[in-house]
Amino acid sequence: MAVNKTAAEHRVRARLGRWPYDDDVAHLVLLDHHMVPGADDVESWIAEARTQGARALRTGALFPPSTPAFVAHGFTAIDELSLLELTVANARRDDRSGTRVRRLGASQIEAAAAVDGRAFPAPWANDGAALIDIIQATPRSRARYVQLEGRLVAFSISGQAATTGYVQRLAVDPAVRRRGLARRLLGDAIDWMQRRNIERVLVNTATDNVAALDLYRSFGFEERSEHLTILERTLSDR
Numbered sequence: 001m002a003v004n005k006t007a008a009e010h011r012v013r014a015r016l017g018r019w020p021y022d023d024d025v026a027h028l029v030l031l032d033h034h035m036v037p038g039a040d041d042v043e044s045w046i047a048e049a050r051t052q053g054a055r056a057l058r059t060g061a062l063f064p065p066s067t068p069a070f071v072a073h074g075f076t077a078i079d080e081l082s083l084l085e086l087t088v089a090n091a092r093r094d095d096r097s098g099t100r101v102r103r104l105g106a107s108q109i110e111a112a113a114a115v116d117g118r119a120f121p122a123p124w125a126n127d128g129a130a131l132i133d134i135i136q137a138t139p140r141s142r143a144r145y146v147q148l149e150g151r152l153v154a155f156s157i158s159g160q161a162a163t164t165g166y167v168q169r170l171a172v173d174p175a176v177r178r179r180g181l182a183r184r185l186l187g188d189a190i191d192w193m194q195r196r197n198i199e200r201v202l203v204n205t206a207t208d209n210v211a212a213l214d215l216y217r218s219f220g221f222e223e224r225s226e227h228l229t230i231l232e233r234t235l236s237d238r
């Protein structure tokens with residue numbers, strides 16, 4: 001199955017790749033969430049995923065206006081995400097750890113993917129290729145990690161598009177949680193966003209992810225009223 005094919009011919013720009021650790025599932029990422037897909041778009045993405053031999057097509061996190069065209073074509077929700085927003089000028093900081101934050105480069109990607117796999121349950125874990133995609137998803141990005149006893153145990157990926165910042169990924173190895181490592185990495189990301197004149201930050205996480213919601217709220221993030229949805233449909237009914 002082809003990887004990361006740019007679906008440039010579609011009206012709404014999107015990238016069709018493979019789902020991490022599952023080559024049979026095509027992953028559709030809309031590249032501009034201000035554009036709302038129509039029936040033509042959805043039909044062409046289904047056709048393209050079939051051409052690639054996928055047994056199912058799964059979307060990324062969709063804003064509410066983007067979902068109806070998918071639902072009308074047989075997609076159903078497999079996850080619901082809370083969307084949180086922070087005005088950077090109002091960020092609350094309380095970082096007591098002092099842990100050194102290091103630049104996450106190509107040579108640490110597989111170690112980061114291993115942490116991601118321990119931090120997120122299937123099918124939500126990212127492999128190395130998916131983490132590189134996330135780093136490249138925004139015009140500017142910052143990827144950092146922390147290590148303990150020489151081993152990468154936590155990492156973050158943040159992005160910038162215009163004056164909006166995104167916390168794209170944050171994962172801490174379950175063996176070293178509640179030691180302030182996520183707080184350290186998130187604080188580093190917010191500092192970077194402040195330096196880059198970012199005005200507001202968005203992050204999403206599963207509606208039942210109590211640890212992450214608590215962490216983000218402690219920085220001053222507030223939940224927006226709309227939820228994001230991840231949709232899927234099988235492609236076997238040819």
Ligand SMILES: CC(C)(COP(=O)(O)OP(=O)(O)OC[C@H]1O[C@@H](n2cnc3c(N)ncnc32)[C@H](O)[C@@H]1OP(=O)(O)O)[C@@H](O)C(=O)NCCC(=O)NCCS
Nearest residue numbers: 119170171172177178179180181182183205211212214215
């Ligand atoms: C969410 C996550 C990143 C937190 O990492 P962590 O290093 O354990 O967090 P920290 O030690 O820095 O905790 C910072 C704050 O987060 C909140 N928090 C962390 N874990 C929590 C838990 N299990 N329950 C409730 N609140 C929690 C608390 O407010 C905590 O502050 P406190 O320790 O002073 O009470 C980690 O649990 C994780 O990797 N989870 C799976 C992946 C994930 O959900 N990523 C983020 C969402 S996309």
